[in-house]
Amino acid sequence: MATRQAHAKSPPSKRRNRQEDVLEAAIEVFHEKGYASASIQDVADRVGVLKGSLYHYIDSKEDLLARIFEESDKQSFSLMEEIHELDMPAVERLRLFARSWSLWYLENIERTAIYVNEWKHLTGKRLAEVIKTRHEYDSRVARMIEEVKSEGDADADLDVRYATFFVLSAINGLPTWYRRKGADPAEHIADVYADMIVGMVCNSRGRKSPRREPKARSNAKPKAKAKLGS
Numbered sequence: 757m758a759t760r761q762a763h764a765k766s767p768p769s770k771r772r773n774r775q776e777d778v779l780e781a782a783i784e785v786f787h788e789k790g791y792a793s794a795s796i797q798d799v800a801d802r803v804g805v806l807k808g809s810l811y812h813y814i815d816s817k818e819d820l821l822a823r824i825f826e827e828s829d830k831q832s833f834s835l836m837e838e839i840h841e842l843d844m845p846a847v848e849r850l851r852l853f854a855r856s857w858s859l860w861y862l863e864n865i866e867r868t869a870i871y872v873n874e875w876k877h878l879t880g881k882r883l884a885e886v887i888k889t890r891h892e893y894d895s896r897v898a899r900m901i902e903e904v905k906s907e908g909d910a911d912a913d914l915d916v917r918y919a920t921f922f923v924l925s926a927i928n929g930l931p932t933w934y935r936r937k938g939a940d941p942a943e944h945i946a947d948v949y950a951d952m953i954v955g956m957v958c959n960s961r962g963r964k965s966p967r968r969e970p971k972a973r974s975n976a977k978p979k980a981k982a983k984l985g986s
Contacts, residue, residue, distance in 0.1 A: 777803050778813045779827065782820040787866040791821060791874040821874060822882045828864075828871050829889050835860060836896055846903035847910075847954060853900060854923070855950035861930045862942035869931035897923055904957055913962020923953050 781802035785794045796817050800807040814820050839853050861868045875886050898920045904910045926949065934945070 774803065774805075775813055778810065779820070779823055783824060783867050783870060786821070786824070786870050786874065791817075791870070791877050818878065818882065821870075821877060824867060824870055825875065825878070825882075825886055825889075828867055831860065832857070832893075845909070846900065846907045847958065850900050850904055850957060851950050851954045853897075854927075854953040855946045858927055858930065858949040859942055859946035861927055862934055862945060865931055865934055865936065872928050872931055893924065894920055901957055910957050911960060911962045914957070914960055915962060919957055919960070922956060926953065 778799065782799050785798045785802055788794075789798065794817070796810060797807050799817075799820065800810045803810065814823075835856055836853065839849055839856065842849060842852070844852075875883075875890075878886055898916050901910070901914075901916050901919050901923070905912065905914055905916065930945075934942075
């Protein structure tokens with residue numbers, strides 16, 4: 757009776773996890789072409805896979821955009837939490853935050869350009885989540901500025917709301933002009949931005965907001981419109 761020869765089983769091959777490759781390719785393509793003009797085929801070509809294979813990793817083009825936002829928020833909030841835990845004067849915490857966040861924007865300028873410019877292409881729950889997250893950024897930056905006021909390093913009448921708008925607008929504006937091959941290194945720009953943001957918060961004088969007088973209601977009856985043919 758012939759004996760059956762045993763064959764050793766080779767270990768199952770692991771399929772390469774290309775989630776990061778796909779995300780990085782999407783960032784490059786969306787930044788170069790704009791989200792509206794880019795296609796899934798463009799991303800697949802950049803990764804080097806067939807278009808159909810890309811759907812092993814994503815559900816849709818909007819899914820890719822949402823993931824870019826999720827990953828960006830994760831990194832930004834991690835940076836904020838780390839700085840918040842530091843035991844230092846509030847003004848130094850603000851300076852460190854302004855420098856670190858500016859530098860993160862500059863070192864990830866393609867990603868941040870998408871974050872600033874393409875969020876309105878999201879829909880439904882994804883759009884609602886991004887809007888909610890933007891409000892969270894507002895609140896966290898406002899708290900940092902409020903703490904600087906509380907410790908006496910900013911004018912007691914400083915309008916925290918406007919100061920917050922100023923800080924966020926300055927940093928969110930970096931993708932509009934910064935180029936990697938520019939004359940100044942990212943570290944220098946981040947230092948300058950930190951100095952300017954702290955200088956604005958600590959040296960701006962508060963202004964009382966002028967109250968707008970409510971419009972008086974007119975008791976006059978609206979004139980009747982002339983009828984056609986009259």
